[in-house]
Amino acid sequence: MTTDSDAIGQITTIERFILEQQSSHPEATGVLTNLLYDLALAGKIIASRITRAGLVEILGSTGEENVQGEEVQKLDQFADRTIYRLNDHTGRLAVMASEEHADVIPIPDRFSTGKYVLLFDPLDGSSNIDYNVSVGTVFSIYHRKTQDGPGTLEDCLQVGRDLVAAGYIVYGSSTMLVYSTGHGAHGFTLDPSVGEFLLSHPNIRIPETPLYYSANQGYQQYWSEGVRRYTGWLQGHDGLRKGLSLRYVGSLVADFHRNLLSGGVFYYPADTKDPEQPHGKLRLLYEAIPLAFVAEQAGGYASDGRQAILDVQPTSLHQRSPLFVGNRDLVEKAESFIREHG
Ligand code: P6P
Numbered sequence: 001m002t003t004d005s006d007a008i009g010q011i012t013t014i015e016r017f018i019l020e021q022q023s024s025h026p027e028a029t030g031v032l033t034n035l036l037y038d039l040a041l042a043g044k045i046i047a048s049r050i051t052r053a054g055l056v057e058i059l060g061s062t063g064e065e066n067v068q069g070e071e072v073q074k075l076d077q078f079a080d081r082t083i084y085r086l087n088d089h090t091g092r093l094a095v096m097a098s099e100e101h102a103d104v105i106p107i108p109d110r111f112s113t114g115k116y117v118l119l120f121d122p123l124d125g126s127s128n129i130d131y132n133v134s135v136g137t138v139f140s141i142y143h144r145k146t147q148d149g150p151g152t153l154e155d156c157l158q159v160g161r162d163l164v165a166a167g168y169i170v171y172g173s174s175t176m177l178v179y180s181t182g183h184g185a186h187g188f189t190l191d192p193s194v195g196e197f198l199l200s201h202p203n204i205r206i207p208e209t210p211l212y213y214s215a216n217q218g219y220q221q222y223w224s225e226g227v228r229r230y231t232g233w234l235q236g237h238d239g240l241r242k243g244l245s246l247r248y249v250g251s252l253v254a255d256f257h258r259n260l261l262s263g264g265v266f267y268y269p270a271d272t273k274d275p276e277q278p279h280g281k282l283r284l285l286y287e288a289i290p291l292a293f294v295a296e297q298a299g300g301y302a303s304d305g306r307q308a309i310l311d312v313q314p315t316s317l318h319q320r321s322p323l324f325v326g327n328r329d330l331v332e333k334a335e336s337f338i339r340e341h342g
Helices: 014-023 031-051 074-087 126-131 217-222 225-234 252-262 284-297 328-341
Strands: 061-065 071-073 093-098 116-124 135-143 165-171 175-180 186-191 196-201 212-214 264-268 301-303 323-326
Touching (some): 031 074, 031 175, 031 196, 074 093, 074 116, 116 284, 126 135, 135 252, 135 284, 165 252, 252 323, 264 328, 323 328
Parallel strands (some): 093 116
Antiparallel strands (some): 116 135, 264 323, 301 323
16 A cells, blocks of 8 residues: 555655765765765855845846956855855865856865865856746766865866866756766755755766757848858758747846756857857856766767867866857767868
């Protein structure tokens, strides 16, 4: 006979899940586990503030500009400070880097340093904040490369293949945290009534049959011939396949997350709209690489149009990169169009 308790699906908090993952690694010391806990806590705090954004007069810009030359939204600053304040004193990190800071963020001298490096985009898509469109936090975690003392830029400029963990938090109709430590991609949904992230999407696999393509076709005139032909192919213009539907939120984490669960491809290609930025708008270190890691862990793939994002050697903290990410066959098709037509 099935009792009520049998009928209820397993309820696993992210803390329990991370601990269970740690237990399968005898060498684990718990430092990474605690680092992931604190990122989940940051997500809860940021989610709480975003949910109330319209009520606490936090909307709007601070009037300042960040290193990207973009207006800093107050929620950007709040998210950035929240992640920093949860991690500056724990002794787990050698150094941090954030989209909101021009240089690496050192651990204050009064605190000890640790073996991990944390890179993050505290609130991606922040230009959408005032319109109540989903935004997100993206993070990457590496082992430090330098031996000891304060972490350096070298510790931050690592290829994605060397990631220890990466993930994102999407603040949408619900708040979800998706992360991977290289053993699959797993999704947790925040239950605000108890303040817990509960396992809702174990072992995410991108569906083999894609539904959407996501790109800002308003800039099509600035794309290469290969990318324009690729877009036509996605739309079914060659008659060989049914066209995909276009879905584009203009918030990377929201677009990525939807395609990860529905199947599809997101791309922000190199373009000629800004001669200063020939490699497109997205940042390699704390946007493309962590999302590429999650995508590959879910059976997908990410490319800059010519090579795997996870194989690109970063050379500067805020460098930009073209990004094609989603179903492997769709991303590889983009590479072949670019190879053939530029
Ligand atoms: P566009 C948001 O500002 C962002 O950095 C990403 O979240 C998003 O994918 C992209 O820019 C949207 O850029 O040029 O299409 O408005």
